[in-house]
Amino acid sequence: MKNVALIIVASLMIVLSAFTKPAQESPVQQNCKGVQSSSLLTGFDFFRTHRQGKDGITSTWGFNAAQTITGFILERTYEDPADPYAYWETVALVPASGLRSYKATDTNVFPGFVSYRVTAVQGTTTVEVSNVSTVHIVSH
Numbered sequence: 001m002k003n004v005a006l007i008i009v010a011s012l013m014i015v016l017s018a019f020t021k022p023a024q025e026s027p028v029q030q031n032c033k034g035v036q037s038s039s040l041l042t043g044f045d046f047f048r049t050h051r052q053g054k055d056g057i058t059s060t061w062g063f064n065a066a067q068t069i070t071g072f073i074l075e076r077t078y079e080d081p082a083d084p085y086a087y088w089e090t091v092a093l094v095p096a097s098g099l100r101s102y103k104a105t106d107t108n109v110f111p112g113f114v115s116y117r118v119t120a121v122q123g124t125t126t127v128e129v130s131n132v133s134t135v136h137i138v139s140h
Contacts, residue, residue, distance in 0.1 A: 047130040056107035069096040073119040074104045081115040081132045111137045
């Protein structure tokens with residue numbers, strides 16, 4: 001009797017799991033659909049990340065000032081950055097100041113593989129997304 005009940009419960013879980021919907025995308029991910037790779041566009045000159053001692057990870061990037069950008073969004077993920085359903089957490093909002101290079105430091109990191117990307121925005125519209133840069137933190 002217990003085996004029959006267990007089989008029925010397992011079958012219901014399998015059937016009902018087919019009706020779940022995927023996680024919702026962030027507004028940045030929704031705006032990124034159709035955006036070309038930064039290697040094809042000319043906005044990002046470079047994007048680098050490096051460990052900043054025990055203080056965290058510093059990201060630096062260069063952007064062609066010819067485009068009218070209002071700001072940048074620095075994001076990180078501990079998941080696979082190639083996964084379209086990966087959760088990208090906003091680390092910093094950096095206003096554009098007409099400079100050719102920008103920097104932000106993430107001081108709240110955990111051990112593991114941490115991937116970063118920068119999104120250039122104009123108002124509320126995504127203009128371009130940088131390449132992904134990954135840092136491996138073994139321990140604090």
